[in-house]
Amino acid sequence: MKALVTVMPKPSVLDPQGAAAAEAMRHLGMENVGRVRIGKLIEIELPDGADEARLNEISRDLLSNPVIEDFEVKIVNR
């Protein structure tokens, strides 16, 4: 099975990388671009029947920083 973990900066947290990308996009001809936020997309190959609860814990403790980021785990094929 395959899991996709998305990790995004929390809406209340400053995202300087996203702000820089938005500024660059404005200079490159997309003047009306709004907010840009940059997070991580983590693709994990797992044996079928892997422990999804453990995967959730690892996503929280290892793959994201819950102080400043939200994460979501999605199983894409079993």
Add this chain to the structure above:
Amino acid sequence: MKALVTVMPKPSVLDPQGAAAAEAMRHLGMENVGRVRIGKLIEIELPDGADEARLNEISRDLLSNPVIEDFEVKIVNR
């Protein structure tokens, strides 16, 4: 409208960040984890009717490095 741009390392390219995450997951009790790849997820707020062709060019030229990364642009709401 909102666009989601995903940028992932090409399958043939070494992803040391992903390899380190896989190794750490094995130490944390998921011994059977397979390949892990870490990419970027970029969330872009745009005015309705924004130029999607231009967004594609910018995703290729600014948001990704086409030598080592693949990108995909998805419009999630209009």
